[in-house]
Amino acid sequence: MKLFYCLLLFVSPAVFAQKTIQGKVTDHKGNALPGANVFLKGTYDGGTTDANGAFAFQTSESDTATIVASYVGFEAFEKKISLKESMPAMSIKLDELANELNTVVITAGAFEASDEKRMAMLKPLDIVTTAGAAADITGAMQFLPGAQRVGEQEGLFVRGGSGQETKIVIDGMIVQNPFFSSLPDVQSRGRFNPFMFKGTSFSTGGYSAQYGQALSSVLLLNTTDKISNNGLGISLNLANAGLNYDYANKNQSVSAVVYYGNLRPLFKLVKQNVEWLHAPEFKGSSLTYRWKPTKNGILKVYGMYSDSHLSMNSNDPFSDSGKTRLVLKNNNAFTTSTYTDSWADGRWTINSGLSYSRNKDNMTYDGVNFDRFDERTQARIVLTRLLTGNNTILFGAEAHAINIGNGVDGKMYRLKDRYTAAFVESEIYITRALAGRIGVRSEYSSVISRANVAPRLSFAYKTGRYSQVSLAAGQFYQNPDYRYLYLNKSLKYERADHLILNYQIIKNQRTFRVETFYKNYAQLVREFTGQPYDADPYRFPWGTTTNGGDGYARGFDFFWRDQKSIKNLDYWVTYSFVDSKRLFQQFAQSATPTFISNHNISLITKKWFEKAKTNLSATYAFTSGRPYYNPNNEEFLKDRTPAVHNVSIQASKLQSIKGNLVIFYATVDNILNTRNVFTYRYTPDGQTRFAVGPQSYRSFFVGMQIMLSKKAKVEKDDF
Amino acid sequence: MKKLFTFAVLLVFATGIAWAQNEKYTQAMGDGIKALNSIDREKPDPKSLVDIANRFERIAAAEPKEWLPKYYAAYANVLLGFVAPTLSEKDQYLDKANVLLKDAEGIAGKPNDEIEVLKAYQSQIHLAADPMNRWQADGEKFQGFLQSAKALNADNPRIYYLEGSSLFFTPEEYGGGKKVAKPTLEKAQQKFNAFKPASGIHPDWGKMETEWMLSQTN
Numbered sequence: 001m002k003l004f005y006c007l008l009l010f011v012s013p014a015v016f017a018q019k020t021i022q023g024k025v026t027d028h029k030g031n032a033l034p035g036a037n038v039f040l041k042g043t044y045d046g047g048t049t050d051a052n053g054a055f056a057f058q059t060s061e062s063d064t065a066t067i068v069a070s071y072v073g074f075e076a077f078e079k080k081i082s083l084k085e086s087m088p089a090m091s092i093k094l095d096e097l098a099n100e101l102n103t104v105v106i107t108a109g110a111f112e113a114s115d116e117k118r119m120a121m122l123k124p125l126d127i128v129t130t131a132g133a134a135a136d137i138t139g140a141m142q143f144l145p146g147a148q149r150v151g152e153q154e155g156l157f158v159r160g161g162s163g164q165e166t167k168i169v170i171d172g173m174i175v176q177n178p179f180f181s182s183l184p185d186v187q188s189r190g191r192f193n194p195f196m197f198k199g200t201s202f203s204t205g206g207y208s209a210q211y212g213q214a215l216s217s218v219l220l221l222n223t224t225d226k227i228s229n230n231g232l233g234i235s236l237n238l239a240n241a242g243l244n245y246d247y248a249n250k251n252q253s254v255s256a257v258v259y260y261g262n263l264r265p266l267f268k269l270v271k272q273n274v275e276w277l278h279a280p281e282f283k284g285s286s287l288t289y290r291w292k293p294t295k296n297g298i299l300k301v302y303g304m305y306s307d308s309h310l311s312m313n314s315n316d317p318f319s320d321s322g323k324t325r326l327v328l329k330n331n332n333a334f335t336t337s338t339y340t341d342s343w344a345d346g347r348w349t350i351n352s353g354l355s356y357s358r359n360k361d362n363m364t365y366d367g368v369n370f371d372r373f374d375e376r377t378q379a380r381i382v383l384t385r386l387l388t389g390n391n392t393i394l395f396g397a398e399a400h401a402i403n404i405g406n407g408v409d410g411k412m413y414r415l416k417d418r419y420t421a422a423f424v425e426s427e428i429y430i431t432r433a434l435a436g437r438i439g440v441r442s443e444y445s446s447v448i449s450r451a452n453v454a455p456r457l458s459f460a461y462k463t464g465r466y467s468q469v470s471l472a473a474g475q476f477y478q479n480p481d482y483r484y485l486y487l488n489k490s491l492k493y494e495r496a497d498h499l500i501l502n503y504q505i506i507k508n509q510r511t512f513r514v515e516t517f518y519k520n521y522a523q524l525v526r527e528f529t530g531q532p533y534d535a536d537p538y539r540f541p542w543g544t545t546t547n548g549g550d551g552y553a554r555g556f557d558f559f560w561r562d563q564k565s566i567k568n569l570d571y572w573v574t575y576s577f578v579d580s581k582r583l584f585q586q587f588a589q590s591a592t593p594t595f596i597s598n599h600n601i602s603l604i605t606k607k608w609f610e611k612a613k614t615n616l617s618a619t620y621a622f623t624s625g626r627p628y629y630n631p632n633n634e635e636f637l638k639d640r641t642p643a644v645h646n647v648s649i650q651a652s653k654l655q656s657i658k659g660n661l662v663i664f665y666a667t668v669d670n671i672l673n674t675r676n677v678f679t680y681r682y683t684p685d686g687q688t689r690f691a692v693g694p695q696s697y698r699s700f701f702v703g704m705q706i707m708l709s710k711k712a713k714v715e716k717d718d719f
Numbered sequence: 720m721k722k723l724f725t726f727a728v729l730l731v732f733a734t735g736i737a738w739a740q741n742e743k744y745t746q747a748m749g750d751g752i753k754a755l756n757s758i759d760r761e762k763p764d765p766k767s768l769v770d771i772a773n774r775f776e777r778i779a780a781a782e783p784k785e786w787l788p789k790y791y792a793a794y795a796n797v798l799l800g801f802v803a804p805t806l807s808e809k810d811q812y813l814d815k816a817n818v819l820l821k822d823a824e825g826i827a828g829k830p831n832d833e834i835e836v837l838k839a840y841q842s843q844i845h846l847a848a849d850p851m852n853r854w855q856a857d858g859e860k861f862q863g864f865l866q867s868a869k870a871l872n873a874d875n876p877r878i879y880y881l882e883g884s885s886l887f888f889t890p891e892e893y894g895g896g897k898k899v900a901k902p903t904l905e906k907a908q909q910k911f912n913a914f915k916p917a918s919g920i921h922p923d924w925g926k927m928e929t930e931w932m933l934s935q936t937n
Contacts (some may be wrong), residue, residue: 035766037773039780044747046777048770068780072811101807123852226859608851613892656894 022056023090041066104462108472108502109206114199131650132619143602145557145574146204149623151678154179154188160553160580161216171338173355176376181330184314185692198224205498206472209423209439209456215478215496237703238266255288270699275313282308297341305333317683327364349384371407393426417447433462452477467505480525492547495522509564516556524549524584535629551582571605591637599624614653621646631686644676661707673698748920789823800844809848832872833922839864876910880925901936
């Protein structure tokens, strides 16, 4: 019995003297951490640090205990202490955990738009709300640092590279025909809707070993994993009408889109510089299916089909009348399916994909049939292993089967390429402030029966809490333009070597970034015809060819964005300078190619009017003069076009009409009605010069998007 | 006989400790909830919220089998995600709330309507921190969590409180507004009147806010 009372007394807390534990919690530099939680493990005893990082609490525990200190963003601290009547003040230092602010990111050459990454310089929404971009992804990319604007051709011209040197990649798969079929001196739009993508990464060089076959740049687009609106949507504008329907349940979702477009009404309202015989008419559809079979796995299947028909009298200095009739009918299909998953607590990740695309152009030019056909089947797999300390290593391989055909008046010239590549790349964090990425890519192309090995390297060093410098270098190979390969299959890869140095600081919703680069071009294809230079951009290269060409591009670009100084006003300025010369194609001597403009400036502003629920955006773009071929000038490509100026505005307004969300938008492009000239072409006798300009000068566009989703979702028993 | 007696004593003793421990837990939780309820709703003080969040985290560390301390710690962090001054601080608290909610879910072991509701609340506050860029992704998450909460317990009044508050603070141009919110808030009020928490320390917040919003709709 005595023992029982003894025990009871023993556990009764009242008999123990309260002990006070006190001290201070700081980071490693000695800065106080207010709000940290300090307590004895397994008990309720503890306290919160004050503004000076000081804490004090009482406990009735005896002997020894484990003291724990935890603070958001810091590694928890644990220590065994012995509890005495009077305890000296403790000094606890916490280690900061790796986070986006204290860990370096490899950024040289990359420009990201993402919602998920806080360090991204753009948001996906910025692409659709930029005036002058016409809600086109590549249109918006043209305003980014490093890009040159070339008004009469589609494609992304990056740091002295031609439009063909940039590849567009969706979820890791190369897109064979990212743009609507090319027309003489008309810039075609991209085929993809910007709302399909959750993130965009525009590389201006020095990109990862995961990608290849692009001498200058890759534009990486990542599709969304989930849909955001359940229900029906309607879009109506001056050029097309479309319907989209989304349905999602817990693990699956489907999105379907159908549209019909006809540019005739728009061309009736906006004066055209092109003589249209049949205004572009197009129809298309797409279907997306997403399925989450496991916790982290996601399967996406996307398929699209579109066809278009148009006819125009294009300006042609090489014909007697100065005009040539062109008819184009296009059929395009693209399907891609990707599967990503991760297992072993995210230590292993798989990204795989399978894609097929097929494109057919039936074209009549001056009464002669020119048919183009291409198809590409590709498969890709990438395995990533996460190692300790955030280091990663990835292995991957891809295989493509490409068939290309060019028909001239019934006769088909065919080309077949079986292309395979393998790559390995590792990201290594030497410290939280210094990281490197080392990769190597090897390729084999059957059409030229050649292989290559391309090393890629980047480093990044954090110079401050908000700033860092990065360096990137690498070798990049691309097959010669397939038009050369019809006649010469012994050509080698063309090659570019990149060296990029970058500094950036992102602080308080302001971003400053400057990048300088040097690019060396080697093994470029030269063509020898034994005749004077032929400036016709649509000529077929029939001369003898070698890989004897070379060239360089060097320059710098900078970017400044400020979302903070003026409330609801967001603006950014970019300036890109490039100096480039090449000896390639029919060039007899090294010269600056016609697609190079030395200076590109853009100023983009966006203002949100809260009361009117209206977003107003204005863009000013300046492109300095570009070289053009003048047969009367003894010096080759010495003449320059005048500079191109463009001011455009866009307004979009959100409104609820009977419970449905409606977005109205209106844009005016080239509001000052500037008579821009992109290039000049001469008649064969050199006497007359034609100016090539935009399809229209000042132009406008209006449209609306209705989302019936909210309405469709409300159920009766909700009320 | 003596053995049996000792055994009985030990049994009484053991249950006594367990009971004392349980009472201590309930007491500590009750104190924390009281502190949470005494926070000035008009102008919540971040410092006292951090203190409350820490308190619940300490209880959570000592009681690894209880999901409620984690739940309340998450709730306090969501409130901090609302009152913190900068976007990065808001996000830090909201990320933390997410981690705590995941822990709570793991401890609870089965789907729980209150945890789903709090996840919805977290998405709502996350959206409010940067609405222009987040309304799409977070709006969808918010709806998704409320749907799963409804599937578990359609009588949970906080579902309708959150739905109503979302409509209440959505501008009329986007299909929201006080008028639109009224029927949902009234439904929330009905559910609150019928609601009885499982114990004195189970979630029971949102009634006061519902009534305040309702008073504004007239």
